[in-house]
Amino acid sequence: MSSLEFYNGKPLAEQVADYILNYIIDNNLEVGAKIPNEFELGKMINVSRTTIREAIKILVSRQILEIRRGAGTFVSERQGITDDPLGLTFVKDKTKLALDLVSVRLMLEPEIAMMAADHATPEQIGEMKLQCDQIEELIKSGRDHMEADIRLHTMIASCSGNSVVEKLIPVINSSIAVFVDVTNRALGQETIETHREIVNCIAERDAEGAKCAMYMHLIYNRRVFRQLEKEEKQLSSIT
Amino acid sequence: MSSLEFYNGKPLAEQVADYILNYIIDNNLEVGAKIPNEFELGKMINVSRTTIREAIKILVSRQILEIRRGAGTFVSERQGITDDPLGLTFVKDKTKLALDLVSVRLMLEPEIAMMAADHATPEQIGEMKLQCDQIEELIKSGRDHMEADIRLHTMIASCSGNSVVEKLIPVINSSIAVFVDVTNRALGQETIETHREIVNCIAERDAEGAKCAMYMHLIYNRRVFRQLEKEEKQLSSIT
Structure with a gap:
């Protein structure tokens, strides 16, 4: 030019x-x-x-x-992905937003877990196992595991071989953490176990099993937000 | 402050x-x-x-x-959504990117079509029918229908009642248009017919039918990109 x-x-x-x-x-x-x-x-x-x-x-x-x-x-390592790429800041009802985000995760992540079982390299599997250990340690010592959690889901997405889900999954998972404070409602034992089951199924090339374990994991998550929504509705009907 | x-x-x-x-x-x-x-x-x-x-x-x-x-x-009407919110500019193989985008659409849009069949208002259904007419007119007169196409898929996403898919679908659909030139490979008749079938099923509250019609529509699209990928591979093996 x-x-x-x-x-x-x-x-x-x-x-x-x-x-x-x-x-x-x-x-x-x-x-x-x-x-x-x-x-x-x-x-x-x-x-x-x-x-x-x-x-x-x-x-x-x-x-x-x-x-x-x-x-x-x-x-930049961010590669042009801003803090809120989908403009979710502008969605007003944050609890409904959290449920809508889980609903999108339910559409994407079980499929992605299947793809990961087909494409993950032994090296990637080793790294995901270590990440499960780290999350377990954080949960058991009562520290915040949100970031480590997002990292594991991003690693699974990276194993899928699909360049779009690799970028999309961290965006969607981070959004939940940013817009709704879920740290006090963490599902300790369920998270540890379902994470391990997903990664073990990927390691055993059991695509169907990885998909099911991911569903289980997300359904536990959905329950937390659904309960939160119910409590908010009750609270607003009292006041 | x-x-x-x-x-x-x-x-x-x-x-x-x-x-x-x-x-x-x-x-x-x-x-x-x-x-x-x-x-x-x-x-x-x-x-x-x-x-x-x-x-x-x-x-x-x-x-x-x-x-x-x-x-x-x-x-701004953009609500903080930049031109390339997922940073796909940085993905190098654009034909694989187009296939990966279709793969994500296959995970999301059939589910969304089902949700739309449950939640669309009569007014929204009327608007979607008009949008189908407009796309048909554009295709039959040989003009570019990409933007009108993205608009219809965004309308369907808006009917889902999920605030995240409403923001996500235009991002994913526009990305395909931006990164891969598909204007000359448009599926004329198939596009007209499958669009109408999706909207008719939504109008009849036939959720399963809407899902199937959306699969059909996306599978036609996938074939186009898969063919493009094959041709590119042949070309690069010759030269």
């Missing part, structure tokens, strides 16, 4: 942001790769340093780039 | 952006609502106009706000 066309009224900084994003994709820059500095970008794109800086800020706020002080600007 | 705490090293403009987002949520500002102007926000938050302006730019780039020249700043 030696000179910029000012098409469709998009602000210049946004156009430059698009240009930098395309540069990252066309040059196959991986997560964590360093991008050219402001000076180099300015020469490539033929716009002012101020515009470059503004474009970089846009890409940082979109979680596509991250700035490490003194080191430079890098492709 | 009368004075800002500079916790966890988050830049001031990002903190102010979070504050404005919370203001929108706490005050139940709907899509299209006008937010206070720079001067009023500056007084509320007690930071400079420059910082307010920067925070607003961040929220605009996250598609949470939109600026209408001469009118003010408004809550």
Whole structure:
């Protein structure tokens, strides 16, 4: 792009942001790769340093780039996935939202567990077993296991061989944690056991068993939110 | 917030952006609502106009706000959903991506069609029938029906009563259109017929029928991408 066309009224900084994003994709820059500095970008794109800086800020706020002080600007590990990519912040009834999220998990994750049983490598299975140990330890010592839990479900999704579910599952699972505080209602023993059953079935290449264990796990979760909904309704009918 | 705490090293403009987002949520500002102007926000938050302006730019780039020249700043219809919320830009094999997206649609949309048969209002059914007419007209006159197609699937998702699928389905359906050019491979007659069958089953409250029709529709779509994948493999084995 030696000179910029000012098409469709998009602000210049946004156009430059698009240009930098395309540069990252066309040059196959991986997560964590360093991008050219402001000076180099300015020469490539033929716009002012101020515009470059503004474009970089846009890409940082979109979680596509991250700035490490003194080191430079890098492709972010977030790969453009913002804190609330589905705009669920704007859904008002948060308990219903939690139930709706579990309902989507029920559509996706049993299928994904089946796919994982077909595609997981021995290395991935080993890692998932370790992750089960870690979650058990956290639960038994009374600490928050939410993040470790999301990580295990993301690992299972990664074993599916489907690039979309790998991105989608952490988004959906994190949303529940963000929008509804479930830490005090954790299902300790049920979580430990159903997690292990899912991973053991994947290890034994028992796809049907992995699917069933995932259903069991999610159904326990659904009960918690359903109970929460009932309690809220009772409370609001009293007051 | 009368004075800002500079916790966890988050830049001031990002903190102010979070504050404005919370203001929108706490005050139940709907899509299209006008937010206070720079001067009023500056007084509320007690930071400079420059910082307010920067925070607003961040929220605009996250598609949470939109600026209408001469009118003010408004809550965006996008509700914070960016152009590529799942970061699929970073998936390299676009044909496999299209197949993976169809695979996720196969997990979600037949279930959603069932839910729609249970929850759609007569008004929604009327609108979906009109949308089927519009798609048929576009296909028969040889014009691009992709956008109208995404709109119909979003309408079906809206009838499900699940707030997450309503946000998820347009994201997944648009992704296929953005990342893979399918306009020349459209399934004309099959699309017209299966769309109508889905909507008719919803109208007749035939949930199982709606699910089957949706499977049929998606399976036709899957075949197109599978064929594309085969052709690409043949091509790359020749060259």
